[in-house]
Amino acid sequence: MSASAKIILRKKPNTKGMFPLAIRITKNRRSTYKHIGHYIDMEDWDEKNLRVKKSHPNAKSLNSLLSSKLTEVNKGLMNLQSEDGDVSATQIKRNIYKPISSLTFFDYAKEHLDALEADKKMNRYTTDTALLTYISDFHKSKELRFQEINLRFLKRFKTYLMGNRNLTETSALNVMVLIRLIYNRAIADKVVSKDLYPFGKGSFKIKFPQTIKIGLNKKEITQLENVQNLSEVQRHALNVWLFSFYFAGMRVSDVLFTKWSMVYDGRLNYRMSKNTKIVSLKIPQKAMIILKYYENNKNGADDFIFPEMKKADFSEAKDVYNKIKVATSKFNKNLKSIVKKAGINKKVTMHIARHSFGNIAGDSIHPLMLQKLYRHSDLKTTINYQANFIHKEADEALDSVVNF
Incomplete structure (x- = not known):
């Protein structure tokens, strides 16, 4: 007796009440089942036509998968039966329908x-x-x-x-x-x-809502640079923030990892922690002043400029991460009181240094140059980021309509 294969919906639900799709292989009135690995509601199954109903959101792809699996099994049946007419249903399953992986x-x-x-x-x-x-x-x-x-x-x-x-x-x-x-x-x-695949066109789309990125303007940066009556910890927090800003919104982890050996020939040369790209930037005069502030604590060329990472155990990634996290939290806490002293009514965190650079750059710097400064791999990323800070044309268009 020849073997046969058929798509079925097994009537044994899982704990969520969903039923498994399977291929039933029958030989000599004995059957074995190979689950496709997908579960659907009973109401989404067309028993007459042995296919998933259109009511299921993934009906098209599931039916395509079922068809291809059935074709695969039938080809295997023909090959095995030509070689051995006595092969059993279980042997058929074992030989032609092995699972690729049981990984969840x-x-x-x-x-x-x-x-x-x-x-x-x-x-x-x-x-x-x-x-x-x-x-x-x-x-x-x-x-x-x-x-x-x-x-x-x-x-x-x-x-x-x-x-x-x-x-x-x-x-x-x-x-x-x-x-x-x-x-x-x-x-x-x-x-x-x-x-x-459940993502993309016709399936689940991941589209993030637009967010407003607010950075400081030139006047507010000047207010921060000239703020007085800061404690030592506040001055340190502000130095780290300004250092980040002066180097195109350098990430806080990269600021804290900066060593004296990275400063030479009037440039800062470092490797970004996020994507390992090499960055070489001219050191602005304002950043030079900050470097001089910490020069007395320099303990060799391989020492860190800022103190937070000096006692980190670099053989333990978690210790390094925790020290960055604690330092960032302290900086943000001190920045809150600093901006109040400076008379600035915006929320300022370490990350706002990057937004502030983008805000002041606006549309005055070519996107290709900004891409280089930001070290974005894709120019589109730079354009999308910078769009948050370019308002001039829209402002002028608004004025041209309402100012009459």
């Missing part, structure tokens, strides 16, 4: 975190670890298969994040970006079919 989403997530820890990217490691707890709390299990992450899952998850967990839309979408990253890696490793 959280297996891949662990590999992602391990890689971040190995690369000593502790900021990203800590952030992504926290984001993954939202996913496990929602799913209530570490056995999350990639095939379960469909449009419906993502919509429900976003509702959970913004409703139950009170996250902003931006924070909720950051979790989705992490899911997308891990899903793409699974597709690259052929753990899950790209036909089931």
Whole structure:
């Protein structure tokens, strides 16, 4: 008796009441099943035509996957039966329908975190670890298969994040970006079919809401530079902030990692911690004044200019990360009182140094030059970032209409 294969929806639901799609292989009235790895509601299954109904958001891709898997099994059946007419249904399953991998989403997530820890990217490691707890709390299990992450899952998850967990839309979408990253890696490793990819056109779209980036203007920078009656810790916090600003909004971690050996020939030469790119910038006269402020504490060319990292254990990435985090928190706390003394009515944090550089640059510096200063890989990134600070044309257009 010849063997046959058929697409079915098995009537054994999982803990969430969803039913598994499978290929049933029958030989000599004995059947074995190979699950596709995807679950759907009973109401989304067309029993007569053996296909997923259009009511399911991923109907097209699922039906395409089912068709390709059935074709794959039928070809295997013909090959095996021509070689051995007595092959059993179980042997057929074992020989022609081996799973590519049993790795789950959280297996891949662990590999992602391990890689971040190995690369000593502790900021990203800590952030992504926290984001993954939202996913496990929602799913209530570490056995999350990639095939379960469909449009419906993502919509429900976003509702959970913004409703139950009170996250902003931006924070909720950051979790989705992490899911997308891990899903793409699974597709690259052929753990899950790209036909089931739940992101992009016709599926779940990740579109961040526009945010307003506010930087200081020239007058406010001058107010900070001339502020008086600061304590020693306040003066230090302001020096670090201004140093960042003078070097095109240098990231706080890069500021704290700056060593005296990086200062030569009137230039600052350093490697960015975010993307390892080499940066060489002329040292402005205002930055020279800050360097002189710390020169008496210099302990050799390989010493750090600023004191925060001098006692860090660089063999322990977590210790380095914690020292940066604590230092940044202290800087931001002191900046709050400094701007009050300077008479500035804007919120100022270490990151605002970067926004302030962009704000003052406006549209007066060519985007290609700004791309070089910011060390963006893509000019589009620079243009999109700088668009937050270019208002002149819109202001003039508004004035031309209302000033009559």
